[in-house]
Amino acid sequence: MMEYDFDLIVIGAGSGGVRAARVAAAHGANVAVAEEHRVGGTCVIRGCVPKKMLVYGSHFAEDVRDAAHYGWNLGETSFEWETLRDNINADVDRLEGLYTNTLDNNDVELFRERATISGPNKVMLQSGREVSSRYILVATGAWPMVPKVPGxxxxxxxxxxxxxxxxxxxxxxxxxxxxxxxxxxxxxxxxxxxxxxxxxxxxxxxxxxxxxxxxxxxxxxxxxxxxxxxxxxxxxxxxxxxxxxxxxxxxxxxxxxxxxxxGRSPKIEGLGLEEAGVKIDDKGAIMVDADYRSSVPSIFAIGDVTNRVQLTPVAIREGQAFADAIFGNKPTRVDYATIPSAVFSSPPMAGVGFTEREAREQFGAVKIYTSDFRPMRNVLAGRQERSLYKLVVHAETDVVLGIHMISPDAPEILQAAAIAVKARLTKAQFDETIALHPSMAEELVLMR
The missing domain is CATH 3.50.50.60 (FAD/NAD(P)-binding domain)
Structure with missing residues (x-):
C-alpha cells in the first residue's frame, strides 16, 4: 500500500474540523490540522460565542432600567465599551487555548499556517513543505460578503x-x-x-x-x-x-x-480545489454526497464550506459522522430534517420544524395555535413588549410540525421543545402535560 505522512489532514480548525480531527485520532488515525488564523474558527473566535457575550453585556442596559421597578436604587451608572471588549477577547483567548489543548491531548499535529490542496492526496503548507495524506477534509467555513461598490x-x-x-x-x-x-x-x-x-x-x-x-x-x-x-x-x-x-x-x-x-460565502478562494478536480457549485460551495465526499474520492468537506446549513452544531455533527464512518467503521449520517435555530436579537427568536407557510405548502390544511402575552417581568417593569409563541400542527395527525417563538429566553426554552418536534409528539400530548407555573415556558402547553 502507498505510504502517506498522515491518515487525515484537516484544513481549518473550526468547531467541525476540530471535532473531526479529535474523533479520527481517537479511532487511531494519524491526524494533522492546518489553520491559518486561530484555532476555534468563526464561532469561537469571531462569531457566535463573542457575539453572545455582547448580547449579555447589552442586556444589562434594560436590566438596570428595570431594576428600579423592583426596588433597586442603583444610582448613577455608566458603560465602558473597552472593558466589555477586552474581557470578551480575553475569554476568546481562553477558549482558543482549550481547543488547542483538545488537539494536543489527542496527539493531533497542528500546522499554524495556510494550507492548499496540491493533489488528491497532497497538501502544500505556506512554509513550502508538502505533506501527503490518505484523506483530506476541507473545513474552512464561510467568510462575510462585502458588496462590490465604490468605498x-x-x-x-x-x-x-x-x-x-x-x-x-x-x-x-x-x-x-x-x-x-x-x-x-x-x-x-x-x-x-x-x-x-x-x-x-x-x-x-x-x-x-x-x-x-x-x-x-x-x-x-x-x-x-x-x-x-x-x-x-x-x-x-x-x-x-x-x-x-x-x-x-x-x-x-x-x-x-x-x-x-x-451574508457569508464558502471560504474556498485559493485552496486549489478546482485544480485538484473538486467540483464547486454555482454558489461557490464544495459539492459533496451524503457522506461528505467530494468529486475527488480522497477529498471530503463539512460545515459552512458546503453551504448546506451554516450552523456550528451542524458542522460538529458532520465532523463526528465523517470521522466515525471513515475511521471508526460506524457509518453515520446527519439528519437535517429538524434543526432548531435561534436569533439572539432583542428579544430573541427561536424556531424548529416547519413554518406556517412551509407547512401549508407541503400539507395543505394545518392548525395554528398562538399565545400572545406580556411576560410577568415586563409587566412590573412597565414595558409593553409582548411575547409570541406559535405551534404549527398537522390538521389530520395532530403532530406538532413546528414551534416558533419570540420572547425572553426563547432559545433556552426551544432546545427542550425541539425534542418534542423531533419525536413527532402531538398537540394532545402537549395539552396533557402539566404546566410549570409561573413560567413563560408553560404557554407551550396551554394553547387551546
Whole structure:
C-alpha cells in the first residue's frame, strides 16, 4: 500500500474540523490540522460565542432600567465599551487555548499556517513543505460578503466588530438576516443610533412570518430605524472621518460605522480545489454526497464550506459522522430534517420544524395555535413588549410540525421543545402535560 505522512489532514480548525480531527485520532488515525488564523474558527473566535457575550453585556442596559421597578436604587451608572471588549477577547483567548489543548491531548499535529490542496492526496503548507495524506477534509467555513461598490472598504464585517477602538454614536448595518438583527439589538442597547438597510422589504427571510414581523415591530418601537428596498451606490469618507452612504433610490445617510452583514460565502478562494478536480457549485460551495465526499474520492468537506446549513452544531455533527464512518467503521449520517435555530436579537427568536407557510405548502390544511402575552417581568417593569409563541400542527395527525417563538429566553426554552418536534409528539400530548407555573415556558402547553 502507498505510504502517506498522515491518515487525515484537516484544513481549518473550526468547531467541525476540530471535532473531526479529535474523533479520527481517537479511532487511531494519524491526524494533522492546518489553520491559518486561530484555532476555534468563526464561532469561537469571531462569531457566535463573542457575539453572545455582547448580547449579555447589552442586556444589562434594560436590566438596570428595570431594576428600579423592583426596588433597586442603583444610582448613577455608566458603560465602558473597552472593558466589555477586552474581557470578551480575553475569554476568546481562553477558549482558543482549550481547543488547542483538545488537539494536543489527542496527539493531533497542528500546522499554524495556510494550507492548499496540491493533489488528491497532497497538501502544500505556506512554509513550502508538502505533506501527503490518505484523506483530506476541507473545513474552512464561510467568510462575510462585502458588496462590490465604490468605498466598500470603508465598512467592516462581523470579523472586525469585536475589536472596535470605541463605541460609535451612529451605526448603519447592511443586511437583515440574523447577524444584522443581532448586532442591531446589541448596538441599540449600548446607546448607539442604529439604522438597518436592506435591499428587500423584509427581515429574516425564511423564518416564520408572524415571529419576524413581531421582531420588526418591537425593534421599530425601541427606536431602531429600517430602510427597505435600498441598494448601495457608493460610500465616501467625509472630512470629519464619518461616512456618507449613498443609495440608488433613497436619500443618503451619514454614519460613524458601517457594518456589512449581507451574508457569508464558502471560504474556498485559493485552496486549489478546482485544480485538484473538486467540483464547486454555482454558489461557490464544495459539492459533496451524503457522506461528505467530494468529486475527488480522497477529498471530503463539512460545515459552512458546503453551504448546506451554516450552523456550528451542524458542522460538529458532520465532523463526528465523517470521522466515525471513515475511521471508526460506524457509518453515520446527519439528519437535517429538524434543526432548531435561534436569533439572539432583542428579544430573541427561536424556531424548529416547519413554518406556517412551509407547512401549508407541503400539507395543505394545518392548525395554528398562538399565545400572545406580556411576560410577568415586563409587566412590573412597565414595558409593553409582548411575547409570541406559535405551534404549527398537522390538521389530520395532530403532530406538532413546528414551534416558533419570540420572547425572553426563547432559545433556552426551544432546545427542550425541539425534542418534542423531533419525536413527532402531538398537540394532545402537549395539552396533557402539566404546566410549570409561573413560567413563560408553560404557554407551550396551554394553547387551546
Amino acid at each position: 466598500a472598504e470603508l465598512g467592516i464585517t462581523s470579523n472586525e466588530v469585536f475589536y472596535l477602538e470605541k463605541l460609535p454614536r451612529r451605526v448603519m448595518i447592511a443586511g437583515a438576516g440574523y447577524i444584522a438583527n443581532e448586532f442591531a439589538g446589541i448596538f441599540h442597547a449600548l446607546g448607539c443610533h442604529v439604522t438597518v438597510v436592506n435591499r428587500s422589504d423584509q427581515i429574516l427571510r425564511g423564518y416564520d412570518e408572524q415571529i419576524r414581523d413581531r421582531l420588526l415591530q418591537i425593534s421599530t418601537q425601541k427606536g431602531i430605524e429600517f430602510i427597505f428596498n435600498a441598494n448601495f451606490e457608493r460610500i465616501e469618507k467625509k472630512d470629519d472621518e464619518t461616512l456618507r452612504v449613498h443609495f440608488d433610490e433613497h436619500p443618503g445617510c451619514d454614519t460613524d460605522l458601517l457594518l456589512f452583514a449581507i
